[in-house]
Amino acid sequence: MSTLVLNSVKVHRGPREVIQDVSLSAASGELLAIMGASGSGKTTILRALAGLEPIAGGTIDIDGIQLKAGGLPRGALLRDLHRRVGIVFQFHHLFAHMTALHNVWLAPVHVLRRPRAEAERAARALLEMLGVAERADSMPHELSGGEAQRVAIARALAVEPPVLLMDEPTASLDPARRGDLAATLRELAAQGRTVVVATHDAEFARACAHRVVMVEGGRVIREGRTSDVLE
Amino acid sequence: MRSHSHCVRAASLFVFLALALSHVAPADAQSRPELRWGGDAEGGAPFVEADPNDPSHVVGFDVEIATLLAEGLGRVPRFVQVGFTSLDALAARGDFDIGLSGIEDSPARRARLAVTIPYYEFREILTVRAADRDRFRTLADLRGRKVATLGATLAYDLLVAAQSRDGVVPVTYEDDVHPYSDLALGRIDAVVLDEVLALRGVRRNATLINQPAELGVGHYVGLLAPSQGPLRDRMNELLREAMRDGRLEAIFKRWNMWNEDQPRLYARLLAGAASEAAAPAQPAPASAWEATRRYLPALFRAAVITLILSCASMFLAVVAGVLIASGRVYGSRPVQALLTAYVEIIRGTPLLLQLFVLYFGLASVVQLPAFVAALIGLGLNYAAYESEIYRGALEAVPTGQLDAARTLGFSNRQTLVLVRGPQAFRLALAPMTNDFVALLKDSSLVSVITVVELTKETSIFAANIGSWVVPGALCAAIYLMMSLPLARLARRIEKGWRRP
Secondary structure (H helix, E strand, O other): OEEEEEEEEEEEEOOEEEEEEEEEEEEOOOEEEEEOOOOOOHHHHHHHHOOOOOOOEEEEEEOOEEEEOOOOOOHHHHHHHHHHEEEEOOOOOOOOOOOHHHHHHHHHHHOOOOOHHHHHHHHHHHHHHOOOHHHOOOOHHHOOHHHHHHHHHHHHHOOOOOEEEEEOOOOOOOHHHHHHHHHHHHHHHHOOOEEEEEEOOHHHHHHHOOEEEEEEOOEEEEEEEHHHHOO | OHHHHHHHHHHHHHHHHHHHHHHHOOHHHOOOOEEEEEEOHHHEOOOEEEEOOEEEEEEOHHHHHHHHHHHHHOOEEEEEEOOHHHHHHHHHHOOOOEEEEEEEOOHHHHHHOEEOOOOEEEEEEEEEEHHHOOOOOOHHHHOOOEEEEEOOOHHHHHHHHHHHHHOOEEEEEOOOOHHHHHHHHOOOOEEEEEHHHHHHHHHHOOOEEEEEEEEEEEEEEEEEOHHHHHHHHHHHHHHHHHHHOOHHHHHHHHOOOOOOHHHHHHHHHHOOOHHHHHOOOOOOOOOHHHHHHHHHHHHHHHHHHHHHHHHHHHHHHHHHHHHHHHHHHHOOHHHHHHHHHHHHHHHHOOHHHHHHHHHHHOOOOOOOOHHHHHHHHHHHHHHHHHHHHHHHHHHHOOHHHHHHHHHOOOOHHHHHHHHHHHHHHHHHHHHHHHHHHHHHHHHHHHHHHOOOOHHHHHHHHHHHHOOOHHHHHHHHHHHHHHHHHHHHHHHHHHHHHOOO
């Protein structure tokens, strides 16, 4: 069963329809790459999934909850959504006034009401798993692009969402690091998560994605197994 | 030839200008020079008051004395409006020929300025509420009670002496109207001022009475620049003449101020006793060093008041400012409109006016103690400015940070407290410290509502010794002692917090 289903989703920006009738799905354990050029709408799809962009038509089903046309999700729906979806932004948006570790344990303590000590232990374990444990006490501006991205992944994973979204994950990485990231994402999917990556980097998609959805002008133009689509 | 035509042109220009001016200036000014005299029309009747029928014209006994002197000198009187507390300094600078505005004779004035012989003798008397007529007869009955007067007057010196002797609590006002209205309201328990002011105060407030006991005697004099000795001597002659021929008597009778003290004063002066009349009712002026030593503890006390007031007001301003800014960023439309109106009204009107309204304007509804009114006035005024800083800072926090907080499941309140607020605080810190230093200095405005803080104490000190040099330097040094460490502290906090 698919954890994530988009059915004829539309997103308007003013009079412009930036996403037009997009339908796609992703199952747990699957790594889906949404591919397209700049301005094709891939980031907007991710933002709609993360509840940052109101949808103007269609439905989004995520692990038992449904987003419909109307305003941004609010209240209980918003809380439920964010228990299910974590996002790593292209520019990470780590909280600039906190250490890496603090960034990771903040939501478990304040949103999930976990005890601070337990949340901090879990946060360290996540940083360890992602290979940035030694940067736990650094401030965001002291981190390299790759390190900041790993901390941002840890922050998103800390609330244990079944769906992880990543926007342009290779933008801040040198080529050598892309392979590492691909391996990490495959492992996260292998642990049973649904991972959706928006990227324009075909080589990266080939290295990690099970399936690829190509978008252009806000529409899906091709969809299928990675090897078939990126022939 | 060339120079000749130059001369002709210059001469014709001169004639033209002279003709033009003769049409503008009053007819009698063509031949006679002016006698510029300084006074404060805010002092009101019977001294100097704007004529209700023609506010550009002043009336009062000091106006008539100025006219009398001008006529004697063959000059035309011309009134120069001067704030009462600036009369001494401007007389010394020579901004006018003579200052006349119910100015008290004092040794400090005699030491620094050319002072005329006295033209009026007054008694300092005690005004109380009619209900306290039998309870408060003299200053000795007012132990632990607030007694008001004008700063830097003979009455103020009397009160300072009574503070140590009888334990009264002096309260100083900037004008002579509010002591009486505050007495009627019960904010204070007595007023000590000269009887001219006391009679006026009682006339305006039916519940007040003047006690008969005389607390001291003083004299009104004219003030001239120290270099104007010869002019002063001629004026003294004119005053003696007017005492002799009854013109002064006529003036004071017209203003209902004539009493049996005046003929006695005039008799003494006409008998050549200029020095006797000038004999001070107060101790001889101390040396500047001695006076400074005497005032130093009072200055430090006043500095502590300034510091406490500033810190408490800033605390209020920060708390209220955060609430206003949050309301303007997160509130509903009506809340936003209401808070915007508050900010614009407070920023668009003078702090001085706000303090007046808070302390005097609202007195019939709620009687705030002076310090509390000062704290609230300064705090709420600065809250408007702080809120704009915080609003700007809140809006300057990148939206990416807010998106990140939202997708992690934080509520709006949690986002504000955990992410947006702390980041905005870093941005707001520098302008905030700047405002605190400004507030420290703006706190001097609260002296208008009787709080004696550092600047007020300094001006009392300056009036007492008749010079601003030492008091001004001391006052500046104390302000710097307070503001410089603050600036340093702020820089350190900023350094600690400043991370991109």
